[in-house]
Amino acid sequence: MKIGILGTGMVGEALGTKFTQLGHQVKMGSRSAMNEAATAWVKGAGPNASQGTFADAADFGEMVFICLKGAVFLDVVKTLPPKSLTGKVLVDVSNPLDFSKGTLSLSICNTNSLGEEVQKAAPQAKVVKTLNIVNCEVMVNPANGGNPTMLLCGNDLGAKGTVTQLLKSMGWNDVLDLGDITKSRGTEMLLPLWLNLFGLLGNPAFGFKIVRGY
Amino acid sequence: MKIGILGTGMVGEALGTKFTQLGHQVKMGSRSAMNEAATAWVKGAGPNASQGTFADAADFGEMVFICLKGAVFLDVVKTLPPKSLTGKVLVDVSNPLDFSKGTLSLSICNTNSLGEEVQKAAPQAKVVKTLNIVNCEVMVNPANGGNPTMLLCGNDLGAKGTVTQLLKSMGWNDVLDLGDITKSRGTEMLLPLWLNLFGLLGNPAFGFKIVRGY
Numbered sequence A, B: 001m002k003i004g005i006l007g008t009g010m011v012g013e014a015l016g017t018k019f020t021q022l023g024h025q026v027k028m029g030s031r032s033a034m035n036e037a038a039t040a041w042v043k044g045a046g047p048n049a050s051q052g053t054f055a056d057a058a059d060f061g062e063m064v065f066i067c068l069k070g071a072v073f074l075d076v077v078k079t080l081p082p083k084s085l086t087g088k089v090l091v092d093v094s095n096p097l098d099f100s101k102g103t104l105s106l107s108i109c110n111t112n113s114l115g116e117e118v119q120k121a122a123p124q125a126k127v128v129k130t131l132n133i134v135n136c137e138v139m140v141n142p143a144n145g146g147n148p149t150m151l152l153c154g155n156d157l158g159a160k161g162t163v164t165q166l167l168k169s170m171g172w173n174d175v176l177d178l179g180d181i182t183k184s185r186g187t188e189m190l191l192p193l194w195l196n197l198f199g200l201l202g203n204p205a206f207g208f209k210i211v212r213g214y
Helices: A010-021 A036-045 A054-060 A073-079 A114-121 A157-169 A181-188 A191-201 B010-021 B036-045 B054-060 B073-079 B114-121 B157-169 B181-188 B191-201
Strands: A002-006 A025-030 A049-053 A063-066 A089-092 A126-130 A150-154 A175-177 A206-212 B002-006 B025-030 B049-053 B063-066 B089-092 B126-130 B150-154 B175-177 B206-212
Touching: A002 A010, A002 A054, A010 A025, A010 A036, A025 A036, A025 A054, A036 A049, A049 A054, A054 A073, A063 A157, A073 A114, A089 A114, A089 A157, A114 A126, A114 A150, A114 A181, A126 A157, A126 A181, A150 A157, A150 A181, A157 A175, A181 B191, A191 A206, A191 B181, B002 B010, B002 B054, B010 B025, B010 B036, B025 B036, B025 B054, B036 B049, B049 B054, B054 B073, B063 B157, B073 B114, B089 B114, B089 B157, B114 B126, B114 B150, B114 B181, B126 B157, B126 B181, B150 B157, B150 B181, B157 B175, B191 B206
Parallel strands: A002 A025, A002 A063, A025 A049, A063 A089, A089 A126, A150 A175, B002 B025, B002 B063, B025 B049, B063 B089, B089 B126, B150 B175
Antiparallel strands: A126 A150, A206 B206, B126 B150
């Protein structure tokens, strides 16, 4: 499959590398077509890897991953040709983290979510929210986080099925479909606890497993 | 130990019954000293159980549990003689759930929490936030929820130690101290996901286990 990745940070690199290892073709996009982090990544990741602008990556992908900080996609989407996302599965891995107040808070939450805003900003795409509840080391190898549950949500059943298949190929055996994109509220609101635990445990090698009594 | 319980709903009843079974003396408090639900509970729970007003229950308890809906404690506390809570461990099991908008939201979250407001409203007490992340059937028997992790937080180490001992006596083997009372934000913000899962799984017999890779 052809996968576009928006963002050249740790999350984009980790997912991009994993996808090339699984045999997918990956184009990493950034503001500049010749972004240095992307160039370095392409060199390391081999022949399945390429780079370009955000628009290049979106246009390239049959599936497109949002690996941008905070709510940055809501600005980036305005720079994309609308048809570059038409009918595509758009996977939102980002969280509306806001560190501007000195302490952590979410810039959107409770009665709305970034996932919902992403779907509104790209109505021509099928948005699936997932992977946002673990660190990127765990995203690409669930065993690194003790094999937690992966939660996903979105309005399109087919898109969620495609993403679930990809997650399974990455090692995610416990994947739970929470429902429509409004369910992003609950998964994004896990972030304050996630950051608390990250500080407490001293590393990001953990996750949340939904356990059941009967 | 003498335990006061504020509230006569499902949570108060389940915890009250469990505590009497563990040999504690429990007084359940409500607006009226002769609340019918409390009377029925006292009849069933045996000689360790008694009832009274909110003030009676607070005064009685060496440890006092808040088992009230939403943020109701913030009103109830104004009716209590301040010394009824002085120096006591005040366990906040409640969540700032707001169903008034037709759909669920939290009345306090993100940059504040009910746990923090409870501590501000009762500065003479040592507030510990815990048990708010599972249904009452799981609170009193963690196996009913697949033995999840129990999270707690608060400003007083001694109070958290006392509550942890009580939790262990109730069957909680995986108890994690998240830090000070501001960490209530993270646990209360689990509620939208909890309610989502309750609807999805069809019963409340579940919980969140923190799992680790290394």
